[in-house]
Amino acid sequence: xxxxxxxxxxxxxxxxxxxxxxxxxxxxxxxxxxxxxxxxxxxxxxxxxxxxxxxxxxxxxxxxxxxxxxxxxxxxxxxxxxxxxxxxxxxxxxxxxxxxxxxxxxxxxxxxxxxxxxxxxxxxxxxxxxxxxxxxxxxxxxxxxxxxxxxxxxxxxxxxxxxxxxxx
Numbered sequence: 001x002x003x004x005x006x007x008x009x010x011x012x013x014x015x016x017x018x019x020x021x022x023x024x025x026x027x028x029x030x031x032x033x034x035x036x037x038x039x040x041x042x043x044x045x046x047x048x049x050x051x052x053x054x055x056x057x058x059x060x061x062x063x064x065x066x067x068x069x070x071x072x073x074x075x076x077x078x079x080x081x082x083x084x085x086x087x088x089x090x091x092x093x094x095x096x097x098x099x100x101x102x103x104x105x106x107x108x109x110x111x112x113x114x115x116x117x118x119x120x121x122x123x124x125x126x127x128x129x130x131x132x133x134x135x136x137x138x139x140x141x142x143x144x145x146x147x148x149x150x151x152x153x154x155x156x157x158x159x160x161x162x163x164x165x166x167x168x
Contacts, residue, residue, distance in 0.1 A: 025086055027071065031101040034108055035065050035073045039084040041144050042075070046082050052143050056080050061133060064092035067101055094133040097126040113138045
């Protein structure tokens with residue numbers, strides 16, 4: 001089993017064929033899947049998390065996450081309601097363009113503002129629009145990981161440590 005985990009961790013995600021899944025308006029592009037999952041979690045938080053509700057209740061924001069290869073998905077916040085749109089149906093308030101899906105996934109999964117700053121400095125991430133929205137998004141990103149019961153949380157930490165050790 002550990003060989004499978006190691007093999008998957010070293011696999012280049014951009015080599016997975018991208019297929020459009022029209023019924024759920026999603027592609028198999030790893031960044032598209034991640035952004036769609038973020039939107040689903042934001043929808044849940046909009047109903048259950050007071051901090052998220054406070055951050056989103058009076059906002060009208062379009063945040064676009066895309067790649068240089070053409071994948072694009074917008075996260076729409078409209079006074080506490082969360083939605084998503086594929087492509088660029090309207091001009092976004094903030095556009096984050098990653099050099100590729102792998103880099104976008106890795107950066108978003110880190111969840112650290114410094115990862116974005118490093119990407120902007122080295123040119124692997126391009127930003128257009130209202131830069132203050134990146135600060136807003138980083139506050140939202142801290143709320144995305146679900147709170148786990150302490151018994152389960154300790155097991156998850158052990159699994160993460162094991163995976164990091166194997167990934168080297």
